[in-house]
Amino acid sequence: MTPAGWEAVIGLEVHCELRTRTKLFCGCRNEFGAPPNTHVCPVCLGLPGSLPVLNRQAVELAMRIGLALGCRIEPSVFHRKNYFYPDMPKDYQISQYDEPICVEGALTLPDGSRVGIVRAHLEEDTGKTSHIGESGRIHGAGYALVDYNRAGVPLVEIVSAPDIRSAQQARAYVAELRGVLVATGASDGRMEEGSLRVDANVSVRRAGSDVLGTRCEVKNLNSLRSLVRALEHEVARQVGLLEAGQPVVQETRHFDEDRGVTVALRSKEEAFDYRYFPEPDLVALAPEPAWREAVAASQPPLPAARRQALAELFGAARLEGPRAEQAETVLELGLDALVRAAAEAGVDPALALARTANEAAAQAEAARQVDPGAYVALLRMEQEGRLSATQAKTVLAELLQHGGDPADIAERLGLVGLDRGALASVVAEVVAAHPEEWSRFCAGEEKLAGFFTGQVMRRTRGQADGKLVAAELATRRAAEAGAP
Amino acid sequence: MARLARIALSPEELDRYAQQLAAVLEHAAQVAAAPTAGVPPTAHPFALVNVLRDDEPRPSLDPAVVLAEAPAAEDGRFKVPPILGEAP
Ligand SMILES: [Zn+2]
Numbered sequence: 001m002t003p004a005g006w007e008a009v010i011g012l013e014v015h016c017e018l019r020t021r022t023k024l025f026c027g028c029r030n031e032f033g034a035p036p037n038t039h040v041c042p043v044c045l046g047l048p049g050s051l052p053v054l055n056r057q058a059v060e061l062a063m064r065i066g067l068a069l070g071c072r073i074e075p076s077v078f079h080r081k082n083y084f085y086p087d088m089p090k091d092y093q094i095s096q097y098d099e100p101i102c103v104e105g106a107l108t109l110p111d112g113s114r115v116g117i118v119r120a121h122l123e124e125d126t127g128k129t130s131h132i133g134e135s136g137r138i139h140g141a142g143y144a145l146v147d148y149n150r151a152g153v154p155l156v157e158i159v160s161a162p163d164i165r166s167a168q169q170a171r172a173y174v175a176e177l178r179g180v181l182v183a184t185g186a187s188d189g190r191m192e193e194g195s196l197r198v199d200a201n202v203s204v205r206r207a208g209s210d211v212l213g214t215r216c217e218v219k220n221l222n223s224l225r226s227l228v229r230a231l232e233h234e235v236a237r238q239v240g241l242l243e244a245g246q247p248v249v250q251e252t253r254h255f256d257e258d259r260g261v262t263v264a265l266r267s268k269e270e271a272f273d274y275r276y277f278p279e280p281d282l283v284a285l286a287p288e289p290a291w292r293e294a295v296a297a298s299q300p301p302l303p304a305a306r307r308q309a310l311a312e313l314f315g316a317a318r319l320e321g322p323r324a325e326q327a328e329t330v331l332e333l334g335l336d337a338l339v340r341a342a343a344e345a346g347v348d349p350a351l352a353l354a355r356t357a358n359e360a361a362a363q364a365e366a367a368r369q370v371d372p373g374a375y376v377a378l379l380r381m382e383q384e385g386r387l388s389a390t391q392a393k394t395v396l397a398e399l400l401q402h403g404g405d406p407a408d409i410a411e412r413l414g415l416v417g418l419d420r421g422a423l424a425s426v427v428a429e430v431v432a433a434h435p436e437e438w439s440r441f442c443a444g445e446e447k448l449a450g451f452f453t454g455q456v457m458r459r460t461r462g463q464a465d466g467k468l469v470a471a472e473l474a475t476r477r478a479a480e481a482g483a484p
Numbered sequence: 485m486a487r488l489a490r491i492a493l494s495p496e497e498l499d500r501y502a503q504q505l506a507a508v509l510e511h512a513a514q515v516a517a518a519p520t521a522g523v524p525p526t527a528h529p530f531a532l533v534n535v536l537r538d539d540e541p542r543p544s545l546d547p548a549v550v551l552a553e554a555p556a557a558e559d560g561r562f563k564v565p566p567i568l569g570e571a572p
Contacts, residue, residue: 020539027542036560037547045550057539075533084490086564130561145561283532 001232002166007207008235009215010170011162014177015155015197016187017125018061024124024154025052025094025282032193036147044152046090051281054078058154059101062122063287063295064184065156066102068302069117075286076101076121078279086146087126095123095157097276101285107160107180108304109172110328116161127151156186162201162212167231171224174198179303179332191223198227203248204238213238214248218262220255230255234262306336313340313349323350326357333364341372347379355379359396366400374399378406388465391415415463423456423464427472430455442477449473 002008020030026043042050063073079097100121108114128150133142158177164170178196181187188195198221203213218234221227233255238248253262301309310327311319319327330336335356342352360367360375367375378399382392387410398409410416430452431438441448453469493501547560556563 022539022541027537027540028544029541035547037550037562039544040547040550041542041544045545053535053537055539056536059536086562129564131566143566144564145558146564147561283530283535286533288534 002204002235003239005207006204006235006239007209008165008167008231009162009203009205009212010164010166010231011201012160012164012170012173013199013201014158014160014174015125015199016065016158016181017195018058018154018156018186019188020055020057020061020154022055023152024055024058024122025152026050028149028152030153031149032195034149036149039149040151044089045148046088052094052279054282054285055154058122059285059287060291060295061154061184061186062101062120062156063292064299065158065181065186066105066120067292067296067299068180068184069102069105069107069120069158071102071105071117071120073101073287073292074099074103075284077284078122078282079276080279081123081274081276083274085126086144087129088151089127089148093124093126094279094282096121101287107173107176109169109176110304110307111172113169113172115163115169115173118159118161120156120158123155123157125150125153125155162203167228167235170200170231171228174224174227175328175332176303182334183300183302183306185300194222197222200227200231200234202231202234202238204235204242213242214250216248216250216262217252218255219252219265220257226255226257229260230262233260237262303331306331309340310336310353313343313353317350323353326353329357329361333361333367335360335364335367338367338370338372338375342376342379345376345380347376347383351383352379355382355392355396359393360400363397363400370400371403374404374406381406381410385465385468386410387415388463389467390462423460423468424472426456426459426464427452427469427476430459431476441473442480 018030022028023030023039023044026041028039028041028044031039043052066073076096077099078094080092081095081097082092084091100119102120103118105117105120106114107117127146127148130145130147131143132145160173164173174196178187178189178191181196182189190196200218200221201215202218203215205211205213216234216238218230221230234253241248249264252265254265255262307319307327310331314323327336330339330353338360339349339352339356342356343349356367360370378387378392378395381387381395382389387395391410394413394415395406395409398404398413399406434452434455437448437451441452449470452473453466456464456469457466551557551560551562554562
């Protein structure tokens with residue numbers, strides 16, 4: 001929470017590793033988790049005489065990202081960003097500087113707020129350094145080990161305008177952006193594997209002011225949770241300084257996950273002079289209009305449109321509260337098409353959404369592979385009372401694991417829903433066995449409905465549908481009340 | 485400049501390179517003096533754009549060969565002196 005009377009001003013830089021088969025400038029594989037230094041060659045090691053050649057697919061994915069964010073695709077140039085740090089064997093990183101491929105877009109968040117996109121550019125990732133010894137902390141490490149498998153992997157860096165006003169909005173922005181990056185096929189969205197990495201520029205000002213405060217850059221925000229914690233801490237820290245009459249110093253800060261605080265890394269005076277200059281080994285990039293149009297024409301549906309399509313299933317009932325959360329779950333996991341298919345086949349959208357966001361989402365990988373026809377058929381069986389909720393979940397688990405026809409699975413597992421007549425007679429037995437509870441229920445003690453449902457479930461070994469039991473109890477009570 | 489390039493130079497080397505650098509700077513000044521009004525800036529002497537390759541994997545080097553070139557290695561990785569501060 002931003003302290004009362006203050007406003008946070010946040011801009012985010014999101015680094016997205018592209019899902020290409022090979023690196024940005026060489027044919028080494030782009031693959032997470034391979035043994036160290038097995039995906040390196042003279043180009044990505046920067047050996048003398050080697051020459052970079054740009055990966056067409058990386059350019060295409062960068063265009064997809066830019067178009068999805070409403071950016072213009074511009075002619076662009078690669079620069080060398082020079083610095084000395086062992087994570088780049090060349091001692092420079094090839095990046096785009098003043099002429100990036102994508103400029104001026106925006107991302108609209110689920111709450112309707114709009115965050116401007118300043119630019120998105122292509123660059124190569126760095127290698128991975130591990131600090132060894134002396135408690136593993138960056139400061140005071142004994143030595144470092146470097147794996148260059150990641151050096152040269154294509155990245156798109158997406159720079160937002162300073163339009164974000166709270167840690168929660170920052171979270172919503174990264175979550176929505178991740179959805180866009182996954183939908184376009186640009187990213188696997190796995191923050192825990194470093195596929196998406198976030199840096200934040202943070203300043204604070206008095207609420208209502210339009211002066212920009214001194215900003216700090218916070219690095220190492222590698223999960224949505226870290227992002228929120230780090231931003232809340234940093235905003236509170238800056239407000240604390242200003243309220244105590246002390247200035248905020250422009251500096252780079254590192255988020256310490258264990259302690260939940262940001263710590264200073266370097267101040268502006270120590271800022272690096274990267275001595276950018278045009279990369280002489282690469283020519284300019286200017287995707288021809290036909291290529292750009294082909295990419296635009298083949299863009300997959302983006303989260304905003306898919307969210308809208310889900311909302312339309314509910315119409316006036318609206319997508320709010322827990323249902324909105326379920327919708328976000330299925331969108332994030334890419335299971336929303338199953339919900340739409342079921343609803344279009346006549347399944348109650350609330351049932352389709354709940355099953356998909358809970359049971360199917362718990363096995364998301366399998367659910368993405370499931371035959372939509374079989375999935376819809378199963379939900380229809382539940383909808384029509386041919387399977388109880390419990391039975392439907394059992395059949396679903398089997399369907400996700402082994403596939404098949406849900407009716408066959410139900411029969412094989414001996415899961416056949418009770419028909420209404422059989423259910424009525426079980427309810428009658430239970431009522432007869434508990435006359436005292438029944439009269440209390442008839443007198444309006446609603447919580448006893450749970451007791452009777454439980455008894456019916458016991459006698460039917462869970463094969464009864466809870467909703468049908470409730471309906472039968474209500475019918476029975478109404479009949480008795482109306483009897484002379 | 486020696487500091488930017490992380491190169492330690494002896495006083496004799498400093499003298500020698502200072503003279504050579506002076507010649508380089510003089511040449512740069514000549515280039516800078518060329519009449520370029522109305523000439524659009526260019527990053528490259530070739531009138532080429534979009535030199536691209538397909539996203540097809542090619543064999544990488546044998547890690548044993550790669551690490552043999554390193555001053556020190558451990559655990560399949562390059563071993564380097566302790567690093568002060570974080571990557572830029
Ligand atoms: Zn390579």
